[in-house]
Amino acid sequence: MAKKQASTxxxxxxxxPKASPVNKELANIKKExxxxxxxxxxxxxxxxxxxxxxxxxxxxxxxxxxxxxxxEHDIFDVSKELNANEIARLGLQHKLAADxxxxxxxxxxxxxxxxxxxxxxxxxxxxxxxxFKLEAKALPHRKxxxxxxxxxxxxxxxxKDSVSDSLGFVDKIDDSIKEIPIVGSFxxxxxxxxxxxxxxxxxxxxxxxxxxxKGTVQAKNASQAAVDGYDAQIDKLxxxxxxxxxxxxx
Amino acid sequence: MGVCSVPxxxxxxxxxxxxxxxxxxxxxxxxxxxxxxxxxxxxxTENIQLIDATHSRKCKLHETLLASLxxxxxxxxxxxxxEYLKNSGEYKELQQQIKVSADALNNLxxxxxxxxxxxxxxxxxxxxxxxxxxxxxxxxxxxxxTKDRHKDILKKYKVI
Numbered sequence: 001m002a003k004k005q006a007s008t009x010x011x012x013x014x015x016x017p018k019a020s021p022v023n024k025e026l027a028n029i030k031k032e033x034x035x036x037x038x039x040x041x042x043x044x045x046x047x048x049x050x051x052x053x054x055x056x057x058x059x060x061x062x063x064x065x066x067x068x069x070x071x072e073h074d075i076f077d078v079s080k081e082l083n084a085n086e087i088a089r090l091g092l093q094h095k096l097a098a099d100x101x102x103x104x105x106x107x108x109x110x111x112x113x114x115x116x117x118x119x120x121x122x123x124x125x126x127x128x129x130x131x132f133k134l135e136a137k138a139l140p141h142r143k144x145x146x147x148x149x150x151x152x153x154x155x156x157x158x159x160k161d162s163v164s165d166s167l168g169f170v171d172k173i174d175d176s177i178k179e180i181p182i183v184g185s186f187x188x189x190x191x192x193x194x195x196x197x198x199x200x201x202x203x204x205x206x207x208x209x210x211x212x213x214k215g216t217v218q219a220k221n222a223s224q225a226a227v228d229g230y231d232a233q234i235d236k237l238x239x240x241x242x243x244x245x246x247x248x249x250x
Numbered sequence: 251m252g253v254c255s256v257p258x259x260x261x262x263x264x265x266x267x268x269x270x271x272x273x274x275x276x277x278x279x280x281x282x283x284x285x286x287x288x289x290x291x292x293x294x295t296e297n298i299q300l301i302d303a304t305h306s307r308k309c310k311l312h313e314t315l316l317a318s319l320x321x322x323x324x325x326x327x328x329x330x331x332x333e334y335l336k337n338s339g340e341y342k343e344l345q346q347q348i349k350v351s352a353d354a355l356n357n358l359x360x361x362x363x364x365x366x367x368x369x370x371x372x373x374x375x376x377x378x379x380x381x382x383x384x385x386x387x388x389x390x391x392x393x394x395x396t397k398d399r400h401k402d403i404l405k406k407y408k409v410i
Binding site: 032035036039042043046049050052053054107110111113114116117118120121123124125127128130131134135137138141142144145148151152155158159162163166167170182183191192193196199200203204207208211212215219222223225226227229230233234236237238239240 | 291294316317318320321324325327328329331332333335336341344345347348349351352354355356358359361362363365366368369370372373375376379381384385386387388389390392393396397399400402403404406407408409410
């Protein structure tokens with residue numbers, strides 16, 4: 001799977017000017033990524049130290065268990081004639097070894113749990129480091145999409161202005177009719193020239209929707225959905241409440 | 251209101267002016283003309299209001315018809331303008347840029363989703379082991395809290 005992804009890399013983002021805010025943000029992401037990688041390396045070293053300690057404990061447990069076994073052998077060996085003092089000494093040694101085993105077993109369990117959590121934390125640091133790498137790749141695309149939306153808004157405004165300009169003559173007709181003494185206002189209403197521009201705008205807008213506006217709105221929605229989907233994941237990563245997924249904006 | 255059925259204040263005023271004033275005849279004639287015009291204006295306004303109320307539906311019909319007629323001339327011109335805008339290099343480039351960046355960002359979001367989900371599981375596992383960590387914590391904090399939780403054994407083994 002990884003090989004397949006490597007063979008079809010995502011398209012390169014457009015170049016970004018050196019002193020742009022994106023570069024500053026990118027530098028921050030890279031810094032965070034470096035910190036995560038450093039934490040992972042540092043903790044991996046500590047984990048190997050922990051494993052050394054655990055190894056020593058396990059060896060110690062083995063040695064102590066053997067010691068206990070030997071002591072028990074001595075105590076219960078009928079061929080040996082032991083006096084009461086010797087039996088008491090061996091008994092005390094056995095008790096101390098048994099206590100030691102108890103303590104070592106506690107260390108063994110604590111070491112095992114610490115190892116497990118260390119492994120999880122190191123994995124978390126690795127995943128976070130990979131997340132930052134993805135963030136660094138995504139940042140220019142996110143920026144491009146947000147800028148594109150602003151540009152699309154300008155195109156939409158341009159289109160609306162051109163419609164409004166082209167229908168400017170209707171206002172002039174209406175103004176001329178209204179200027180007729182006494183009956184002007186009535187005629188404007190009767191002929192409907194007072195509302196004609198709005199009606200024409202609606203008619204034109206409807207019939208030309210597929211030519212320009214539909215594609216523009218679709219592009220805006222696709223762009224917004226991509227940005228929202230990405231932001232939702234970042235919010236989730238940052239523990240922002242209510243982070244769910246992309247929201248379509250119409 | 252009927253024409254001069256009840257004398258208006260203005261008419262009474264003219265009547266007294268005719269009777270007692272020392273106005274010149276031309277001035278009085280002008281006043282009378284104005285009064286006639288004023289009365290006519292009132293009648294016309296009343297009639298317009300009446301027509302407006304009773305024939306508003308007809309007016310709307312005229313509007314639609316007129317708008318449709320004008321639309322026949324206006325639409326081709328605006329269609330041309332819209333096509334020009336749509337086919338402009340800048341617009342096409344922008345659409346292409348959006349497509350490329352949206353595809354790339356969606357692809358990265360899919361990868362990110364998996365990583366975030368994996369990270370969330372790891373954090374939950376740490377929480378289960380009694381380590382007080384949250385999704386929003388930075389990784390240094392997560393590491394530190396993990397070490398704090400096991401500091402006794404780590405100190406014993408001289409790890410920290």
